[in-house]
Amino acid sequence: MMKRRSFSPLTGRSFKNTKKPGTKPPLAGNPENVHYTDDGHSQFGTLPVPGEVFMHQPQDTLRFLRQTLLLRYSLLLWVSSLLLAIVCLWMRQTLFSNYELPLITTLTLGGVAFSYWGGQHLKMRPGWRPDVWIATLAGAHGIYWGVQASMGGLCHTLGIAYAVLACIALIPQWRSQLMACLPVLLIPALSDPGLSQKTLFELHLPLMMLILLASWQASNMAYRNLESLIDRRRLTTQLSRHRDQLESIVGRRTAELEAINQRLNDEVSLRQQVNQTLLKSEEQMNMAMAASGIGFWDWDISGRRVYHSDQQRFFGQVTDAVDYIDLESWVDAADRALVRRALRAHLKGRTRFYHARYRLHRPDADRPIWLEDSGRVISRDDQGRPQRMVGTRRDISKDMRLQEELRLSSSLFNNSPDGVFILDSDQRLRTCNRVFSQVLGRQKSQLVGHGLFDVIRTEQRNRIAQGMTNNGRWQGEIVALRDGHHRFPMRLTLTAIRSTEGRTSHYLGIVRDLTEQQHTALELDYLNNYDKLTGLFNRAYFHQLLKQFESHEPLMSNQYAVAVLNLDRFKAINESLGQDIGDQLLRDVSARLNNLQDPVRSVARLGGDEFALLLDYGGDRQALDSALLMALEEVSRPSLIEEHELIITASLGVCLVHRDNLHQLLNQAITAMGQARQRGGNTLLFYRQALSDRPAERRKLVEELSKAATSDQLRVDYQPKLNLKTGMIDSVEALVRWQHPKRGPIDPEDFIPLAIDAGLIGQISDAVLQRACVDAARWQRQGLGDITVSVNLSASQVYREDLYDRVANALKQASLEARYLELEVTESMLMEDANHAQDFLNQLRTLGVGLTLDDFGTGYTSLNYLKRFPIQTLKIDRSFIQEWRQGESSPVIEAIMAMADSLKMGVVAEGVESREQLNYLKRLGCGHAQGYLISRPLPADEMFTLIRHANLPQVFDNTDRVH
Numbered sequence: 001m002m003k004r005r006s007f008s009p010l011t012g013r014s015f016k017n018t019k020k021p022g023t024k025p026p027l028a029g030n031p032e033n034v035h036y037t038d039d040g041h042s043q044f045g046t047l048p049v050p051g052e053v054f055m056h057q058p059q060d061t062l063r064f065l066r067q068t069l070l071l072r073y074s075l076l077l078w079v080s081s082l083l084l085a086i087v088c089l090w091m092r093q094t095l096f097s098n099y100e101l102p103l104i105t106t107l108t109l110g111g112v113a114f115s116y117w118g119g120q121h122l123k124m125r126p127g128w129r130p131d132v133w134i135a136t137l138a139g140a141h142g143i144y145w146g147v148q149a150s151m152g153g154l155c156h157t158l159g160i161a162y163a164v165l166a167c168i169a170l171i172p173q174w175r176s177q178l179m180a181c182l183p184v185l186l187i188p189a190l191s192d193p194g195l196s197q198k199t200l201f202e203l204h205l206p207l208m209m210l211i212l213l214a215s216w217q218a219s220n221m222a223y224r225n226l227e228s229l230i231d232r233r234r235l236t237t238q239l240s241r242h243r244d245q246l247e248s249i250v251g252r253r254t255a256e257l258e259a260i261n262q263r264l265n266d267e268v269s270l271r272q273q274v275n276q277t278l279l280k281s282e283e284q285m286n287m288a289m290a291a292s293g294i295g296f297w298d299w300d301i302s303g304r305r306v307y308h309s310d311q312q313r314f315f316g317q318v319t320d321a322v323d324y325i326d327l328e329s330w331v332d333a334a335d336r337a338l339v340r341r342a343l344r345a346h347l348k349g350r351t352r353f354y355h356a357r358y359r360l361h362r363p364d365a366d367r368p369i370w371l372e373d374s375g376r377v378i379s380r381d382d383q384g385r386p387q388r389m390v391g392t393r394r395d396i397s398k399d400m401r402l403q404e405e406l407r408l409s410s411s412l413f414n415n416s417p418d419g420v421f422i423l424d425s426d427q428r429l430r431t432c433n434r435v436f437s438q439v440l441g442r443q444k445s446q447l448v449g450h451g452l453f454d455v456i457r458t459e460q461r462n463r464i465a466q467g468m469t470n471n472g473r474w475q476g477e478i479v480a481l482r483d484g485h486h487r488f489p490m491r492l493t494l495t496a497i498r499s500t501e502g503r504t505s506h507y508l509g510i511v512r513d514l515t516e517q518q519h520t521a522l523e524l525d526y527l528n529n530y531d532k533l534t535g536l537f538n539r540a541y542f543h544q545l546l547k548q549f550e551s552h553e554p555l556m557s558n559q560y561a562v563a564v565l566n567l568d569r570f571k572a573i574n575e576s577l578g579q580d581i582g583d584q585l586l587r588d589v590s591a592r593l594n595n596l597q598d599p600v601r602s603v604a605r606l607g608g609d610e611f612a613l614l615l616d617y618g619g620d621r622q623a624l625d626s627a628l629l630m631a632l633e634e635v636s637r638p639s640l641i642e643e644h645e646l647i648i649t650a651s652l653g654v655c656l657v658h659r660d661n662l663h664q665l666l667n668q669a670i671t672a673m674g675q676a677r678q679r680g681g682n683t684l685l686f687y688r689q690a691l692s693d694r695p696a697e698r699r700k701l702v703e704e705l706s707k708a709a710t711s712d713q714l715r716v717d718y719q720p721k722l723n724l725k726t727g728m729i730d731s732v733e734a735l736v737r738w739q740h741p742k743r744g745p746i747d748p749e750d751f752i753p754l755a756i757d758a759g760l761i762g763q764i765s766d767a768v769l770q771r772a773c774v775d776a777a778r779w780q781r782q783g784l785g786d787i788t789v790s791v792n793l794s795a796s797q798v799y800r801e802d803l804y805d806r807v808a809n810a811l812k813q814a815s816l817e818a819r820y821l822e823l824e825v826t827e828s829m830l831m832e833d834a835n836h837a838q839d840f841l842n843q844l845r846t847l848g849v850g851l852t853l854d855d856f857g858t859g860y861t862s863l864n865y866l867k868r869f870p871i872q873t874l875k876i877d878r879s880f881i882q883e884w885r886q887g888e889s890s891p892v893i894e895a896i897m898a899m900a901d902s903l904k905m906g907v908v909a910e911g912v913e914s915r916e917q918l919n920y921l922k923r924l925g926c927g928h929a930q931g932y933l934i935s936r937p938l939p940a941d942e943m944f945t946l947i948r949h950a951n952l953p954q955v956f957d958n959t960d961r962v963h
Contacts, residue, residue, distance in 0.1 A: 062230050064126050066172040066223075071119045074134050077169035077180075078111035081141045084162055088148055088155045104144060111137045131173050138166055138180035146187030149204070152195055159184050160207060167215035172226070174219040181212055295393040297375070302387045314371065314393060316364040332359035332368055339373075346377065347386050354391060357400075370400040416510075423507035427452045430506070439490070439513045441483045456492070456511070457481040464494065472496035472504070477514065489514040533583055534590035537604035542612050542666075545602055549662050558619045558879065560657040563628060564669040565593070565635070567609040568649045568681035577644060584641045585648070592634040599627050612666070628652060628684050636682070649682035656686065702758040704740070705751060709763050713739055716771045717937035718789070720946065721908060721928040724921065729947050731788035731822070733930065734772035735937050736764060762796045766806060773814035773821060775940045780820070784947055790822035790852060798829050799836070804843045811847075818848030822873070826854050830869065838868055845870040852908070856896065866903060874900050878911025878931070886916045897924045 085104040089095040114137065118130045141162065149159030166180035185208040188195045195204055295314055298307040308314070315330075331339060335358035346354035354375045359368040375391015413420050419436030421429055429447050437444050440455065453461045458480045467474035475493045482488050490511055497506040529541035537545075546562065567589065574582035586609065593603045599617040606612050613631065617624035635650040653673025655665055672687035708714050718732040738746045755761040769791050776789040797803055811818055823844060830837040830853075841851055852873040853866075876896055884890040893909075900907045909921050912931030921929055935946060 061126075062226055063129075064122070065226055065230065067122060067128075067130055068119070069172040069226075070131055070134055070170065070176065071115050071122065073169040073171070074138075075112060075115045077138065077141070077166055078108045078115065080165045080169075081111075081145070081162055082108040084158045085144070085148075088158050091154050092151075104141075107137065107140055107144070111141075131176060134170070135173075135176040135179040138170060138176050139183060142166070142180045142183035143187065146183035146185075147191075149184055150188040150191040150195060152199065156188070156195065156199075156204070159188075160204075160211070163208065163211055167211060167218065171215070171218050171222045174216060177215045177219060178212070181208065181215065184208065185212070297373075297391055297393060299389045299391075300387075301389060302381075308393075314360075314395065316362040327360075330360050330362065332361060335359055346375075347389075349377075349384065352376065354389070357396065369395060370397040372396045417512075419511040419513075421447075421455075421509045421511075423452055423509065425504055425506065427507060429455055436511060439482075439511055440480075441486075452507075452509075456490075464492070468494055468496065468507075472498075489518060531605040534587055534605050536590050536594060536611075537602060539604065539606045539612075542602070542604035542606070542614070545604075545614055546662075546665050549657055549665070558621070558656065559616065561615045561617060561624055561654055562657060562665045562669045563613040563615065563631070563652055563654045563684075564606070564666070564673045565611045565613065565631060565650050565652050566673050566677065567635070568651055568677070570609040570648065573646065573648070581641055581644065581646075585639055585646060588639045588641065589635055589648075592637070593631060596627065596631060596634065599623055600631070606666075612669070624654075628654060632682065632684060651676040651681045652684035654684060654686045701751075701754060702760075705738070705755060705758065706760060708738055708740075709755075709760055709767065713741065714764065714767065715739065715939065716768055716775070717939055718772075718775070718943040719930060719937040720935050720943065721790075721930045722934045724918075724926055724929055729934075729950055730786065731790065731928065732943060733790045733824075734768055734775075734792075736768050737937070756794075756796070759796075761794045762800065765792075765794045765797050766810075768792075769807065770810045770813065773810045773816045776820055777814040777816040778940075779944055779947070780816075782944065784944065786820065787947065788820050788822055788850070790824050790850075792824045792854065793829070795829055798825065798840065799833075803840060804847065807844065807849065808847060811849075819850070822850035822852050824852040824854040824875065827856065834868075841870050866899075871905060873906040873908055873927075875908045875910060876926075881909055881911040881917055881931070882913075884917065884920065886920075890920075893921075894924060897926065901925070 082104055085100070086095065089101055095101060114130070114133060118133070122128055122130065145159040145162040148155040150156075163181045163184045167177050170176040170180060185205070188204055189200060296307075296309040300306065315327075328336065339356045339358050342351075342354055342356040345351050354373070354377075357370065357372045360371050361368045372394045373391055374394075375389055377386040377389045379388040380386050414433055416433060416435065419433065419439045421432035421436050424430050428449055428451055432444060432447060434444075437447065440447070447455050453465075456478075458464075458478045460476075460478045464474050464478070473493075473495050475491075477489060477491050479487050480490045491514055493510040495508045496504045497508055499505045529537060529544075531538045549560070570582065570585070573585065586605075590603070590605060590611070593600075593611055593613065596603070596613075599615045599620075600613055601616050602614040604612045615624060615627060617627070632650055632652055635648065639646045639648070651673050653669045653671065653676055655661065655669040655672060657665060661668055668687040672685045676683050676685040715737050717735050717737050719735060720729040721731040721733065722728075723730045736748060738748070738751050740746050752761065755764055772789045772791050776787060779787050793803075797806075800806075807821075807823070811821060825837075825841075830841075845851060850872050851870060852875055853869075853871045854875045855877045856874045874896060876893060880890060880892050880896075884893065897907060906927045908928040908930060909917075909926050910930045912918055912921065912929045912933050914933060917931075918929055918933060938946060
């Protein structure tokens with residue numbers, strides 16, 4: 001059934017026949033107190049008078065009020081009793097020396113808690129009587145103060161003061177006052193020894209009797225005042241109820257009369273308007289409109305009411321509780337003026353029909369819907385003013401979307417920069433756009449009706465036909481004929497369009513002439529990426545190659561290198577023999593560099609006599625060094641140019657690619673090249689970040705480092721190694737740190753090269769060795785157990801003849817057994833002179849110290865050398881740990897583990913920073929782990945505390961850092 005509402009088709013406002021403002025709602029049924037006279041008029045009977053006796057709530061009783069006041073004021077008594085007791089005990093100098101302070105504190109806290117929670121409980125259970133408990137607590141305090149008063153002096157005075165406070169605080173109830181005061185009155189009189197006879201009979205008893213008498217009178221007065229207050233409250237409540245009931249009865253009777261009149265009017269109106277034929281016709285019309293998706297609206301203009309059919313479908317979730325639909329505010333702002341103009345023109349009689357299309361924003365929809373309204377005025381008054389208007393409403397959202405899509409498709413078809421054409425099911429051209437005709441150089445009339453391969457003539461027709469037959473689609477670049485003989489490149493895309501039955505009804509084709517694009521691309525590519533003189537990549541293209549490292553994830557360490565090569569004394573050749581000879585020499589050098597084999601990947605000319613090389617050496621440092629030396633050899637080979645045999649050398653600077661220098665690769669390589677030229681040229685240097693590049697500042701830093709080596713600026717920190725089998729920290733690595741007084745902490749990677757260049761590294765290394773041995777021995781004496789300390793040997797130490805003696809002396813001075821000392825050496829130290837390395841390692845092994853190969857995997861130690869060297873432990877470089885990704889395996893790590901297992905060597909993994917890395921290493925059977933997950937490097941005292949108090953279970957439970 002259709003629901004009737006009063007809506008305007010334009011504004012959507014509803015007009016209900018509601019009650020007048022300020023009236024009460026009518027009562028159901030016939031009012032009992034309305035009497036009717038003989039002439040049919042009604043009059044009110046006698047209003048019912050509310051009963052004189054009311055059922056009062058417990059909160060309105062005198063007892064509830066007294067109990068409430070008693071609980072509220074008793075808080076004052078408990079706190080005052082405690083404060084008076086503190087004064088009394090302080091005067092007696094027994095404040096903390098006996099049980100009295102805890103006793104009175106307990107009584108006070110109990111009283112405060114009872115008064116507070118009792119007030120809450122009384123609100124929920126008004127019939128509850130807390131006065132008995134209050135009287136008991138007051139009596140307990142009274143007994144305490146009776147005992148205190150019997151001692152005389154200030155305590156006697158304070159006891160009487162308590163009695164006065166009790167009379168004031170417990171004034172709502174005489175029994176509680178009496179319970180509080182009687183112990184103060186009687187205990188001093190009955191105690192032995194107590195107060196003196198004179199004090200008792202002349203002061204105590206009269207004063208207490210007077211207090212009791214005054215409290216009794218005050219309690220009686222308070223009782224009478226409370227009774228008066230309750231009576232006034234009840235009288236006020238009764239008068240208010242009488243007034244409210246009278247107003248309610250009057251309003252109810254008035255509303256009932258209005259409801260009766262309204263129902264009579266509605267019944268008369270319905271009998272005049274509604275009949276059975278109209279209802280049947282209306283139902284049939286609604287069924288027809290619902291089936292066709294059309295809604296109906298009927299606007300009573302004079303009555304300002306409107307009826308909408310199928311309101312749910314057009315306006316969404318609208319319920320009877322909504323007064324009106326503000327349709328005008330729902331109409332899209334761009335369409336409101338159009339709707340107003342169309343409606344106004346029809347209402348004024350300027351058009352036969354009203355018609356409008358507009359977008360409507362429904363509250364329950366994300367996007368607007370399109371509606372189409374049509375209607376006409378069917379009734380006007382004598383002055384021609386419209387009285388009634390009817391019409392239909394239809395949701396045309398789908399039609400508008402299809403119309404918009406058709407318009408966009410047409411625009412795309414005609415304005416596309418590509419040639420677009422349509423074939424029928426027989427692959428004959430139906431239509432095409434202007435660009436398609438231009439691409440083929442023929443008029444549209446010459447193309448329509450012809451077959452596909454008559455229009456597009458290409459030798460690849462068989463491949464295209466086969467692709468369309470197999471896949472219903474073909475895309476690729478072809479060579480076609482223009483004007484019947486001119487060949488040109490073209491990109492062709494063909495797609496089959498199928499009907500609802502699945503049959504191919506048409507084909508859509510798109511073509512693009514690639515002639516200009518290919519020419520332009522080739523020219524731009526050469527101009528942008530190549531050097532005109534040498535044919536090598538230019539500087540811009542080389543920068544693009546280096547830029548790719550920033551998006552390379554994960555970036556493998558020790559994988560790539562960037563080298564910059566500069567010809568030595570090329571300027572002299574250019575000036576003496578001329579620029580043409582110089583250009584020819586540059587072309588000759590370019591050809592030689594470009595012919596270099598792996599690992600050289602790319603060669604570019606940066607400008608002038610400067611070249612750049614990108615090398616992918618895959619972690620093989622030996623291959624990298626060989627390729628760089630080969631580049632220098634190729635450049636230095638004689639060049640015969642015209643009548644001149646030229647021999648030239650080059651300076652080569654190399655920068656290894658890692659995560660921290662991706663934006664400085666070329667600059668660092670150029671810096672290293674400049675340093676190679678300063679050393680005379682014909683050499684190569686790897687870039688190393690220096691603490692300072694300015695000579696004056698560098699000399700100053702060397703002086704400061706020399707002072708630091710003999711002072712306390714250089715300290716030794718320790719980083720623990722976690723035994724993955726036992727879960728204990730059983731070894732640490734000694735690491736030197738420089739705390740500069742002005743610069744703050746300086747990274748070892750910065751000051752260690754400075755120490756090497758200044759010849760201070762040996763002195764610093766010896767100091768670290770001695771300090772590590774002393775700390776390890778001290779930890780053992782302090783009960784830490786078998787803690788092994790490892791120390792890194794520098795290159796200067798390795799090649800000193802007295803290394804054995806220095807290690808032995810350090811152990812002897814510290815009283816440390818040799819088995820608790822490990823010495824770490826790097827692969828590069830060993831491979832520089834393998835025979836010497838084998839000799840000094842064997843000497844150290846006879847001493848009893850452990851030997852560890854540090855940063856294993858980054859150098860080029862062969863398996864044969866590992867068998868020769870008395871190495872006990874391999875230390876996996878942190879780069880391999882960082883490159884491992886969760887859920888994957890690391891062939892390098894697993895290969896190292898397998899090799900160590902076959903050689904019966906231990907393994908330490910450094911750089912462990914996550915729980916996943918630790919678990920992976922445990923699964924592989926790694927012996928020890930070292931890294932920030934375990935702990936950062938710490939001073940000796942903090943390391944002692946860490947080892948002693950380490951909570952070992954959290955090593956395996958916590959997902960964050962262990963320490």
